[in-house]
Amino acid sequence: MFGQDEARPRKARRWTRIAAAVQGPPTVFLILRRMRAPLIVLIAIFAISVLGLTLIPGRDDAGQPARMGFFDAFYFMSYTATTIGYGEIPHEFTGAQRLWVIASIYLTVIGWAYAIGSLLTLLQDRAFRQALALRRFTRTVARIREPFLLIAGYGQTGRLLGRSLDILGRRIVVVDTSAERVDALDIDAYRADVPGLAGDARNPRTLDHAGLGHPYCEGVLALTDDDEVNLAVTMTAALIRPDLPVIARTVSPAIEYRMAAFGSPTVVNAFDRYGDHLRIALRAPASYQLMVWLESGPGARLPRRGRPPRAGRWVLCGYGRFGRELTADLRAEGLSVTVIDIVAGPEPEPWVVVGDGSEPGVMARADLVNAVGFVAGTDNDTTNLSLVAAARRINPELFVASRQNRPETAPLFAAMEIDSLLVPAEVVAHEIYAQLSTPLLWRFLREMPDLGDRWAADMIERLHLHCGNRLQALWRTTLDAEDAPALTRWLRDGPATMRDLLRHPDDRDQRLDIVPLLILRDGQATLGPDDDVALRPGDQILFAGQPWDKRALLETLTINSVSQYVLHGRRVPSSWVWQRLTHSPR
Amino acid sequence: MSLEKVIFGFFVLLAATLNFGFFIGDIDDPTLHNEYELFAAVVVNLIATVLKFGDRTQIGAVHLATSLVADLQLIAATLAWTWATQISSNGLDGEAMASVVSLSGGALLANIVSVVLLVVETVSFQRR
Numbered sequence: 189m190f191g192q193d194e195a196r197p198r199k200a201r202r203w204t205r206i207a208a209a210v211q212g213p214p215t216v217f218l219i220l221r222r223m224r225a226p227l228i229v230l231i232a233i234f235a236i237s238v239l240g241l242t243l244i245p246g247r248d249d250a251g252q253p254a255r256m257g258f259f260d261a262f263y264f265m266s267y268t269a270t271t272i273g274y275g276e277i278p279h280e281f282t283g284a285q286r287l288w289v290i291a292s293i294y295l296t297v298i299g300w301a302y303a304i305g306s307l308l309t310l311l312q313d314r315a316f317r318q319a320l321a322l323r324r325f326t327r328t329v330a331r332i333r334e335p336f337l338l339i340a341g342y343g344q345t346g347r348l349l350g351r352s353l354d355i356l357g358r359r360i361v362v363v364d365t366s367a368e369r370v371d372a373l374d375i376d377a378y379r380a381d382v383p384g385l386a387g388d389a390r391n392p393r394t395l396d397h398a399g400l401g402h403p404y405c406e407g408v409l410a411l412t413d414d415d416e417v418n419l420a421v422t423m424t425a426a427l428i429r430p431d432l433p434v435i436a437r438t439v440s441p442a443i444e445y446r447m448a449a450f451g452s453p454t455v456v457n458a459f460d461r462y463g464d465h466l467r468i469a470l471r472a473p474a475s476y477q478l479m480v481w482l483e484s485g486p487g488a489r490l491p492r493r494g495r496p497p498r499a500g501r502w503v504l505c506g507y508g509r510f511g512r513e514l515t516a517d518l519r520a521e522g523l524s525v526t527v528i529d530i531v532a533g534p535e536p537e538p539w540v541v542v543g544d545g546s547e548p549g550v551m552a553r554a555d556l557v558n559a560v561g562f563v564a565g566t567d568n569d570t571t572n573l574s575l576v577a578a579a580r581r582i583n584p585e586l587f588v589a590s591r592q593n594r595p596e597t598a599p600l601f602a603a604m605e606i607d608s609l610l611v612p613a614e615v616v617a618h619e620i621y622a623q624l625s626t627p628l629l630w631r632f633l634r635e636m637p638d639l640g641d642r643w644a645a646d647m648i649e650r651l652h653l654h655c656g657n658r659l660q661a662l663w664r665t666t667l668d669a670e671d672a673p674a675l676t677r678w679l680r681d682g683p684a685t686m687r688d689l690l691r692h693p694d695d696r697d698q699r700l701d702i703v704p705l706l707i708l709r710d711g712q713a714t715l716g717p718d719d720d721v722a723l724r725p726g727d728q729i730l731f732a733g734q735p736w737d738k739r740a741l742l743e744t745l746t747i748n749s750v751s752q753y754v755l756h757g758r759r760v761p762s763s764w765v766w767q768r769l770t771h772s773p774r
Numbered sequence: 775m776s777l778e779k780v781i782f783g784f785f786v787l788l789a790a791t792l793n794f795g796f797f798i799g800d801i802d803d804p805t806l807h808n809e810y811e812l813f814a815a816v817v818v819n820l821i822a823t824v825l826k827f828g829d830r831t832q833i834g835a836v837h838l839a840t841s842l843v844a845d846l847q848l849i850a851a852t853l854a855w856t857w858a859t860q861i862s863s864n865g866l867d868g869e870a871m872a873s874v875v876s877l878s879g880g881a882l883l884a885n886i887v888s889v890v891l892l893v894v895e896t897v898s899f900q901r902r
Contacts, residue, residue: 221828
């Protein structure tokens with residue numbers, strides 16, 4: 189997967205432009221184009237007024253006939269038309285001249301009003317503002333000089349993921365159909381500037397504006413709630429930038445299959461993943477708990493450990509795509525399932541109860557009293573809540589799982605104390621976060637369930653002991669000359685143990701509150717290594733811990749005098765001169 | 775036939791003809807160069823410039839550029855004329871008139887290019 193270790197794009201790489209992409213005209217030409225008529229009217233009015241003033245006979249101070257010159261006429265009209273008014277020059281006007289001036293004053297007022305009115309209308313114009321916004325957006329994107337991810341769809345999933353990625357210091361660019369969501373980008377608390385464009389992601393040009401062809405674009409995430417749009421984004425990315433990794437979200441296996449036809453996108457199916465998660469939860473509650481904790485992103489609280497019943501009969505309401513996936517997963521775990529479906533299938537099956545789940549009679553037929561688990565899996569939150577309430581009234585001992593579709597209803601579901609809640613947006617966001625944050629975390633999560641529930645429970649104990657209730661960002665360190673220059677000699681001469689590495693730079697008898705989650709050596713991953721594990725040059729280690737401990741470890745890794753104290757207990761001078769004089773080992 | 779094209783062609787051509795009318799005659803003889811004609815040339819040139827705003831084609835861009843050059847030259851000519859009549863102690867003598875007319879001659883060149891462009895555009899336009 190692509191992470192920070194991926195080769196950085198070289199500067200020499202060029203933009204990949206869509207051939208048909210045409211940049212809009214510069215803003216100034218847009219204004220000029222719309223201002224043609226008012227400007228011509230203004231010029232004409234000025235010309236007529238000035239010409240009239242020069243033609244109408246006047247009289248000088250001595251009473252001799254005199255005509256106004258062009259210069260005086262233009263001067264007079266300029267200050268009169270702009271309502272400044274310095275009086276009549278060079279001589280007092282005659283009646284004829286005054287008559288003409290009255291007419292020209294009203295004409296120029298109309299001219300100015302028309303011109304300024306047109307300009308203001310233009311600035312208020314929606315099309316004009318969109319053109320301005322697009323221009324600003326493309327410029328901002330083009331100026332990005334660090335790797336960024338292109339996110340299509342800034343709904344609940346996009347927001348959750350964007351926030352987690354932002355905390356990790358990754359740049360993102362957002363495209364969404366809704367202008368409101370894009371406006372919300374400015375209000376959301378992001379550390380980095382997040383450029384957003386309101387536009388249809390199905391249009392390749394929109395993606396092109398958002399930097400699909402940008403040399404620093406490192407990946408495309410299709411996260412809209414419309415499978416069709418996600419498919420289009422996957423297709424566009426695969427055809428225009430085949431080298432870019434793509435992660436797409438879908439709920440339909442058919443779309444998943446069609447996406448796979450274009451390159452090799454990573455497809456995340458929320459229902460499928462929830463089923464897998466529930467299976468892990470059934471088999472190993474602690475493994476599931478650890479997985480959710482690590483996936484939830486920086487600052488996640490330790491989730492509760494659920495205890496789903498491992499034997500018995502489950503009742504499931506809402507037999508759509510989600511219901512089907514979950515039924516198959518529960519059956520695979522050896523549980524029997526009774527489904528309440530609103531419409532009868534083509535061939536009636538004994539385990540399907542046809543009817544509306546909210547009716548008491550239907551619930552009775554499903555025999556909830558003797559069931560152990562209940563799933564409210566319709567796509568309507570109100571229905572789900574009332575189903576859960578009804579089921580609990582019949583059998584308070586039930587293990588209840590429910591699907592939450594809209595973010596607004598979260599407090600209601602929290603008040604109901606659902607045992608296992610599926611929020612599709614969160615499942616997708618967590619999954620993608622785990623894949624994107626660092627490749628080692630993804631490796632850890634894939635291999636962790638095989639180690640068993642007891643191991644996971646111990647791991648949670650260790651993490652809880654060292655990191656507290658909230659898990660901060662995970663980070664990866666490679667023990668090589670670049671990441672750990674101060675350790676080269678220690679690693680080469682051995683024996684190097686994790687225990688020595690994690691001593692505190694202030695007092696080496698103390699241990700840093702850091703938990704190593706995984707060591708990757710020659711493609712072999714060791715999960716949850718203990719403190720006695722031997723380290724070798726080139727090891728990649730995934731750590732969890734507080735930011736201040738991370739900084740302390742960084743000192744050990746990079747500063748020679750610190751590492752000498754931490755590893756060997758030797759106090760060595762930190763300046764080069766004293767090191768030479770005392771012949772300290774380097 | 776589109777009215778827009780008629781108006782556009784009319785103003786471009788009128789700008790050139792007025793400019794030519796002012797320019798023709800002995801360069802240093804004020805009696806041969808009418809100030810009203812210069813005024814009309816400036817106004818018509820300005821209108822022609824505004825008419826060319828916002829055309830995104832290559833030829834449209836060159837049109838606008840020639841017009842801007844003509845405006846610049848003509849406004850310089852009017853400034854020279856203003857200087858001679860209002861500020862300079864010598865008044866509108868042969869020397870001052872020569873500079874006014876030569877500036878308008880530059881504008882005439884730009885206007886001729888404009889007309890040539892108009893003709894080129896018309897000839898290359900084929901109705902299929």
